[in-house]
Amino acid sequence: MAKITTLSDAVRDLIHDGDIVAMEGFTHLIPFAAGHEIIRQRKRDLTLIRMTPDIIYDQLIGAGCARKLIFSWGGNPGVGSLHRLRDAVEKQWPSPLAIEEHSHADLANAYVAGASNLPFAVMRGYAGCELPKYNETIKTIDCPFTGERLAAVPAIRPDVTVIHAQMADRKGNVLLWGILGVQKEAVLAAQRSIVTVEEIVDDLEAWPNACILPSWVVNCVCEVPHGATPSYAHGYYQRDNVFYRAWDEISRDRDRFTAWIQRHIIETKDFSAYERVLAG
Amino acid sequence: MAKITTLSDAVRDLIHDGDIVAMEGFTHLIPFAAGHEIIRQRKRDLTLIRMTPDIIYDQLIGAGCARKLIFSWGGNPGVGSLHRLRDAVEKQWPSPLAIEEHSHADLANAYVAGASNLPFAVMRGYAGCELPKYNETIKTIDCPFTGERLAAVPAIRPDVTVIHAQMADRKGNVLLWGILGVQKEAVLAAQRSIVTVEEIVDDLEAWPNACILPSWVVNCVCEVPHGATPSYAHGYYQRDNVFYRAWDEISRDRDRFTAWIQRHIIETKDFSAYERVLAG
Amino acid sequence: MNELNYTTDEMMTVTASRTLRNGAVCFVGIGLPSTAANLARLTHAPEVVLIYESGPIGSKPHVLPLSIGDGDLAETADTVVSTPEIFRYWLQGGRVDVGFLGAAQLDRYANINTTVIGDYWKPKVRLPGAGGAPEISSSAKEVLIIVKQSARTFVEKLDFLTSVGHLRGGDSRQQAGLPGRGPVAVITDLCVMEPDAQTKELHVTRLHPGVTQDDVRKATGWEIKFSAECGTTEVPTASELTTLRDLQHRTSVAHGRTSAGK
């Protein structure tokens, strides 16, 4: 059964230095509040997994939380580069960042394998692509029936998965809707999980076959309104496209980035304090 | 784009003698009307795939439509045996029936592989089970990362899949809910598909992330109210448990069964005529 | 407590229900397992999570399902997923604490046959087949088996091994690579059997009240062993019996027959 707790306690209890951490949300429902809290608690040496690192991992990487990134598309969507990611890869600042690069289809399948408790996934992919030359986790396997050669990729099994969802009930059952991404698979593939939600309600009033994570597959549920901003929460608020564009400038310069992190995250108590600082 | 047509036309156009046909629906939404129409049109030499043959395949087998059955649990749920299935397997009546037997997990995975256009599926299963001795389609495969030995099963790729759903809109987009079984995978794994529905509506008014089969993956949509009876359609009518029990007697005797098929299916024009005869 | 009137079937069902601990995630077979699991939910284990192979997770049915995919299972569930997802993410995913199964034949290592009596290609009796059982018995962290006892059912040698219990005993199950721990108890209308810690052979650990060791021997097709500390099962309580009978009454009204869940 999920414990309903504060985000600060959840991150303190469940995420340890050196952990393999997946924080998913495909443009939608990106768990920014949780990312900030990891920075605030100065977690170190994390292996970060995310299909699209987005600003959330740009912040974690620039703040020195990560030693390795596993990803499949590393841009600022609709804007351009992730400058902190590039600086870490190209100039080892603030510390070297190992990267392990996949395609979307690969990581999506790898999460499915993890959720299914299989050691690997089979997919038709990567033929002719040069990524497997630089990523030895991508292998091939022959179909025992047809002889066809297919790609084989190892399952993702994070120590901790962190996601944001729209709702939970008081027992900790979680409901999400809209663009679902790989969040269900990421939670089910992980040893532990933290879910931040927009609100905790008496009754989810979920429609048939809604995407629900039962309380007993989640460790901690934390109520954090706006916890996905500047990404969005379908039914609650829109994507803050202005912030995504502003990030390009903030993150371009090391000093400006560091000052931003200091003022907005390190010196704030929690996500609502961050929001007040951001609002000026 | 799906053609909206009569069930009679759909079966005539899309199902041919000798086809591999999957008719799915896990207790819920079993496409009985379509099964009857296949009997009525005297289709022959079909390879029938279904996780739980249920009464629908007992009728098709007893009526002489099938030459092979691929299945994973062959009983009359909550009642006992499928007498026509047993008579065909044990006494070759009305004709020999080849059987290829799997576990539920195997067939569910095999449909997923079919829907995913993969030649096979990997699963952790069958260890110690004797089925692979009698079913050469079940093989093993070694994980290229861990060396672990897993089961490998070939994808299911039916010529035609037939399902029943609650609703379609006038474009032929199909909505189903409640117990979903393997219907989506069965349709996506097939070359062609027929979907019977309780009703055709102007607007599905579907909730977020509802299970929808877009019109362009379905060949024919046919409005057949009660088309799943004696199984049930969530939101429309209950399972006819009395019929399931009555079937035990009807099907136990070859002559009684044959007379029942003659009177209820062969001599009726369509499913609504069948329902009138059944009601007496 | 006063002695109550109860049937041997009720004794079996109540005993089986007691073995399910509150909060356990239970993958439920239809029939006797479903009856026992729902009785547990309505008595000492309100937080038990019932998963049915058709897709419902967290079902709290008002009446016993006649089939594994009854509408009531879906309507009362926390969520309903597809059948592939149930087998892939939830069972194989290692999330099931207890697999609750029945059997047509069972051997001394609690291996199960639900496929055929006689030769596979020339069967004397064609049973329904595997269904979800091979992977439930493989992947659930532990397995409970509930089955009426007779020498025809408890056999020296299975006609067909559908679902692995403890295979050939000892650590043979583990060696074969099955992830779960296998059967921890077999509950019958006569007694409770548990596997020996070392040999994994079933031995009787409790006799139901009024049942003798000889009764069990006669109803077992191999030379059944009895635990040195073999005790007596506690009789059903008034509350357990009332709850079970109410459930079965509601069920028969709903399904229009004397007794469901069998």
Place this chain on the structure above:
Amino acid sequence: MNELNYTTDEMMTVTASRTLRNGAVCFVGIGLPSTAANLARLTHAPEVVLIYESGPIGSKPHVLPLSIGDGDLAETADTVVSTPEIFRYWLQGGRVDVGFLGAAQLDRYANINTTVIGDYWKPKVRLPGAGGAPEISSSAKEVLIIVKQSARTFVEKLDFLTSVGHLRGGDSRQQAGLPGRGPVAVITDLCVMEPDAQTKELHVTRLHPGVTQDDVRKATGWEIKFSAECGTTEVPTASELTTLRDLQHRTSVAHGRTSAGK
């Protein structure tokens, strides 16, 4: 029709949109492909089915998405499935007629680089990476590429092969086991290129009005060939331009900036 004023970007987008046939199932990359695909939907191809890798199927967005997972894509879709399902059941499933991609670098066989400029481990420029492109270019029945043309982009040799076009030409793509037919057209702000039927090398089949062969040569890093019947692209119609500009205006109002989809 009168000559209209239009930009080279508009020429490119309109031309790309025209290549999408009505009713096609199109897997859409973000940016230029999404702009062109939505223009097609709003003009000659109202029944085009747009699939985005984040999960929406049949999206009909009111404004152009800034990201591949904008809420508008979900709200206007026929259904939204999980990302694994999009890649497994829909793309790999062989249900996509047209994969619509952009590129950072492109070679004469329409192979695409979106990974790095320079050495992989010591990159001059680290690009976003593969995303969905390798499997889109592999599994879609055919591929359209839309990209602004320059000698830096159209290179003799890719720094990194992210997504296969026609590999080394001839039947090498087919030999490598890729199921789809590969790129059928590359649409730029200067011209339209198509692969030769035999060699699969790109050659220019149409020049946009006012563009010379020399303009194209200067903007191509290899010795680009021109089709013997090389024609001229039809200029955008007033209706196409109005629809495109309205779409971009709605988009900039919604996103609060001059132009999205670039």
